[in-house]
Amino acid sequence: MADEKKPTQGNEEAGTFKLPDPAELGRSMADIAERSQRIVGEWLKRQAEEGLASPDPLNISRAFMEMTARLMANPAKLVQAQIGFWQDYMSLWQNTARRMMGMDTAPVISADPKDRRFKDDAWKDNEVFDFIKQSYLLSARFVQDVVTQVDGLDAPTAQKVDFYARQFIDAMSPSNFLLTNPEVLRKTAETGGENLIKGLNNLLADLERGRGNLRIKMTDMEAFRLGENIAVTPGKVVYQNDLMQLIQYTPTTEKVLKRPLLIVPPWINKYYILDLRPRNSFVRWAVSQGHTVFIVSWVNPDANLAEKGFDDYMREGVLDALSAIEAATGETAVNAIGYCLGGTLLGSTLAWMAADGDDRIRSATFFVTLMDFRESGELNVFIDEEQLKMLEEKMSKRGYLEGSDMATTFNMLRANDLIWSFVVNNYLMGNDPFPFDLLYWNSDSTRMPARMHSFYLRNMYQENRLAQPGGISLAGTPIDLRRVKAPAYFLSTREDHIAPWKSTYRGTHLLGGPCRFVLAASGHIAGVVNPPDGGKYSHWINTDLPEEPEDWFHGATEIAGSWWPDWQRWITGLDKRQVKARAPGDGKLQPVEDAPGSYVKVLLS
Known part of the structure; x- marks a missing residue:
């Protein structure tokens, strides 16, 4: 009987051992065997279709x-x-x-x-x-x-x-x-081994989702709906092209700053990291502070976009967004934010615009952004010549890099937190993962177009050409970060394992304009998404910018709480002028659809 119990010899902590139901156990094992056989068969078939993998990839x-x-x-x-x-x-x-x-x-x-x-x-x-x-x-x-x-x-x-x-x-x-x-x-x-049966089913479900490759379920994927309980800040998609949708958010103040705010997120993940829940949404907070906020929502590319390059992301991303903002608001001068890879794109675009005499971006903010890649952290482990050649060969067959491949790489940087803790919880304990908005976003990966990704890894990470004057050309124009004169705000995080702060700091000495560097506690995400009402992570400020990052830190002052108010004081200090609030559709652009738009909802295959 399933409810029979008997004492367990030598098991003082457990006390009793619950016996499993033999019939239920038999059914479970039969189902597991059938699913296992199907998963292995499908995986072997796919390996044969794609060619044998290297024994040491x-x-x-x-x-x-x-x-x-x-x-x-x-x-x-x-x-x-x-x-x-x-x-x-x-x-x-x-x-x-x-x-x-x-x-x-x-x-x-x-x-x-x-x-x-x-x-x-x-x-x-x-x-x-x-x-x-x-x-x-x-x-x-x-x-x-x-x-x-x-x-x-x-x-x-x-x-x-x-x-x-x-x-x-x-x-x-x-x-x-x-x-x-x-x-x-x-x-x-306590469960008579039911946890192990449940854990084995969880393991098989993850293998099925990954079509033979392990794709660990980190959170309850059914607990979140874009536009319903995450990414809910009201707004409209006002422009779109092959690579992105541009969202304009509905104002919540009668007056807004004259300069609109453009946010350029990374396309390695989706934009709503800055609009998770109302309580921790940077977008919602910026709107409440009187910004007319526009954000780029990148498409999840497929093989049709394989030939899109880094300069296409510049033209169809940042430059098209600037033109759309002018049509929507009548303003040619904007403030811009770039997050991680989006910040690298923003810095590159500013250098390209400087060569063209284009000064529409009047201030630039860089969230955890690398411009000098000479000490770019442990991601370099994955970017030697042999691995790059293998990666490029893999991308050439599909036209893109699978988002799950990128996710695995990032998870390995924090293996105990992002791999092994879930192995124990999901497979050994037999628990279902806890609903967590940040881990839902982390699992919602995007693909990388082959041409763009190869250019980025080789020219930035491997050869550090962005830091070299004229080292990179975009749309046929050599770029030089020293020609960027717009005021810049650098926000980095002390425990960042993706963009180490001592490397992001070096960007302040590459640009030609006035810079402010602020260091937040915590990591690549939590240190950025840290609202003032949260009462968490402190930040460090130092108006001096010595050559070495250690010298900057030794002279810095720690301030309790979020860095968001410091950024708001900095941005309004550049231009405090206000105008009547501008709603989506007020200008020359008519709304396409409600935020968060359709591009962000495109999932991995």
Whole structure:
């Protein structure tokens, strides 16, 4: 019977073990077997159609072979590290034995208090799980010490070795396995293994969504509807072309600033990161502060747009938006914001406009934007020549890069938070993911046109040509960031793993106009989407701009709360003039459809 219970020997935490219903278990396993067979068959068929993948698509083996050769050339360091590791391990054995005899002992190594993998009390209170945890932490430290102290490796190889060593360390955490995770064992005892059956079904569902590739479900995808409970700020699409829709938002004040505000988001993800919920919507807040807000909503491209290049995103994105704003409001002077890749496009466009004598953008704000890519963080791990060639070959067959491929890359940068925590929650605990607007947006990825993406990765990340005067030409014109004279506001975030703040800071020394640099706490998204009413993350300001970012930080003052009011004071300080509020449709452009528009609703195949 499903409700029968019997005591579990030696399981004080679980107390009782619930027996599964044999008939239900049999039906579940039969269904799992049938689905598994179908998934594997479909995956093999697709692999055959697309050609065999490289056995080493991330080009890892060469880096680790070089590291091994360096280690063998100087084995003394390795031997010394091994001796230290075994000494610590013996101390752990002795301490564990003392604990089992009832004696108090200090841990040989402690987990970071912020490490949520070991938050369960059993990792500390139970001698066995404490031993497992400390064994893992000692092993992780040993591996990390070995790979980071190898002499003679060039910087890219050392970075790759370090990155993938950490991926291995994270994957081998005892929290990721049934028999070494106390929470999972407790849940298994309480449910009679139903959590594992549910977790296996969750795993199969994710494989089905990814057509054989694992696409982890991070949130309840049915809990959110664009235009209903996210991306709900009222507005209209007033212009569209092949690459974008332009949304104009409905004013909420009687007077608005004379200069309209154009926001250029990245096209790696969708624009509504700046309009998630009313309480954390930068768009809604900017409208309430008296801005006539326009935002670009990029299309989710397919093979028909394979030949769209970076200069097409400039012409059909920023430049067409400026012309549409003039038609809608009669204004030729605008303030502009660029977010991440959208900021790189904005900076490039400003340099192109400077060469053409076009000064319609009177101020520029750059959210977490790279212009100097020489130290662009761990994304460089994925952009060596071998991987780029393989990526370009893959894109040439489809005409685009799948959004899921980009999402996987970004998730690997924070594997514990964005991969392994969901493996434990969804597959081992058998839980459904919690509804979370930010993770819904994070899962709503977009494709990259082949020509544009290849240009971006090679010219920006690999060769850092944007920082070189005349290093890049757009629409046949060489561009130079030093010719950009418009006032610029740089907002970066201290824990950014995508656009490291010390690299974004260097943009202040590339532009030719006055710059202000502000550093927010937290990361690439949370540090930006930080409303004043939230009472969260602080920010740092320093009006001086020394050459080195560390010098800037040492002279900076920390201010509690959001950076949004600081930006508003800066932008209104440039031009305070106001006019009567302008609603969508008041000018020469007639609304096409209600915000959020149709382009943002195009999903991945």
